[in-house]
Amino acid sequence: MYAFDYLKPSTLDDAAAALAREDAQAISGGQTLIPTLKARLAQPSALVDLTGIAEMRGIAVADGTVTIGGATCHAAVAGSAEIRAAFPALCDLAGRIGDPQVRNRGTIGGSVANNDPSACYPAAVLGTGATVVTNSREIPADEYFQGMFTTALEEGEIVTALRFPVPQKAAYAKFVQPASRFALTGVFVAKYSGGVRVAVTGASEKGVFRWAEAEAALSTEFSEGSLAGLSVPADGMIGDIHGSPDYRAHLVGVMTRRAVAAAG
Amino acid sequence: MAQVSMTVNGKAVSGEVEGRTLLVEFLRTGLGLTGTHVGCDTSQCGACVVHIDGESVKACTVFAAAADGAEITTIEGMANADGTLSVLQQAFQDHHGLQCGFCTPGMVMSAADLLKTNPSPTEHEIRDWLEGNICRCTGYHNIVKAIQAAAATMSGQAQAAE
Known part of the structure; x- marks a missing residue:
């Protein structure tokens, strides 16, 4: 160093x-x-270590919203009885990031600020249409993610909290890359009264993205069957030693179906 | 350089560190506590696991300055007060949960954190928890057996104490 x-x-x-x-x-x-x-x-x-800022730590569940301080670690989210009662898919996602020791240190704000194309949290943030709260403004998820390792954050801007609207049902299906424990492909599906959102991480060279066709189909009928025949093009998918673009495109479909099945 | 103070295995310690000094360097080089190992130095292998305020972390991926004021427990702090092995350490010996021993300090520290929150884990839960601890000798089987045995002994002791 x-x-x-x-x-x-x-x-x-x-x-x-x-x-x-x-x-x-x-x-x-x-x-x-x-x-x-x-x-x-x-x-x-x-x-500049942000973990000593008291107001950036903690979890609050109220009025259909889960609010998590930016410096809250993954283990705290995974183990939160309050979140589990309202939004268990978020606990499940947090509990499968990295390994236990990484989850005791790594934070939601750090993950979302970094926007690794294979990180888990961006899928939940985009898949729920969450709000990214910073020390100067509030940014809707759809405007926040701008490509691999790229976000709407300005220089020096701090992610102080994430606000998730609690879905009627949701699930995250992760195909783990076992060496790094990142998602080779992961899909977050969330059903709201206004429709269904589907966010995919780990697959695209542009980072986390919404799968519009799947959202439309699932909004009509929330079932695995309604995804029949839908696929994403391999064009623009990540190709590396762990999987080709074709393989990842295939996984998007598989993991979306698994997420829908898990959401019930 | 900055001054850091922390409690390590119950003793107050302090020292001068650079911003980039890792906790594992401070423990090993600064304090001479070489039981905490550096295996991969890339946050993968878990040989460097210690507890910060009771939670297991990878000491190669924490700055010493970030642990200022914290309570640290390393493998040197795991034995009983009279110097005999703790139940968990003894179980690793009894069940041959190690061969070369390099990963063992991290395995013990990680397992101790698991048993604190989950006193009777299933085999699956143990294997899942050890995701961040790599052992190249044992194939994990005897490590899992050792942790299961330690859990059984500890719960027996807890019942006997009631």
Whole structure:
């Protein structure tokens, strides 16, 4: 790792001030960033640790909305009885990220800010039409994700919380890439009174995306059968040592059906 | 450089660290606690698992400065007060839950965290929990047996105490 200053502010204002420094970088759980720093793929002048900011931690469930502070770790979401009672699919997703030790450190805000094309949380955020709350504004999920590792966040902007509208039913189906434990392809399906949303992670070179045809079909009838004959083109899918674009396109269909079956 | 203070295995310690100093480096080089191993150094293998405030983490993927003020437990803090092996450690020995032993500190620390929240895990739950701990010798079978045996012994002790 290149050398950097490590700062741990206790307020959002102090964090924003620290991030205004040239080449400063926010860090939350660090489960992606620290390996990146070890590989010398980044050279920040300072790391601003967001986990000491009390208002960025915690979980609240009220009025059909689950609100999770940006610095809340995956294990806390997976183990939350409050969330499980309202929105169990979110607990299931959080409980299958990485491994137990990664889940004890990695945070929802860090995952969503990083927007890894194979990360799990972006599928839940886009698949529910959640709101990304930052220290300066609120960003709808449909505007937030802008491609692999790219988001609507401005330089130094901090994801302080995520607000999920609680669906009638939902499920996340993940085909795990066993070495990295990221999703080789993962699909989040959520049914609301206004329709169904389907978000796919791990598959596209453009990062997480909504599958409009599946949404339309499932909004008419929420069943595996209504997906019959639907497929996504292999064009633009990720191709790597773990799976070809054709394979991932196929998995999108399979995992969507599994998610619908799991949602019941 | 910055000053960090933490409690490690019940003892207050402090030292000077750089921002980039990893917790595992501080434990091994700074404090001489070399029971915590560095296997892969890429957050995969789990040989470096320690507890921060009672929760298992990979010490190669936490900065020492981030653990300032925390309570850390390493494998050196797992034995009984009289120096004998804890139930969990003894079970690893009894069930031959190790061969080369390199992964063992992380396995024990990870298993201890599991048993704290789930005192009688199923075989599936144990294998699932050990997702982040890699062992290249045992094939995991005897590690799982050791953890099951430790869970049974501990629940027997808990019942006897009631």
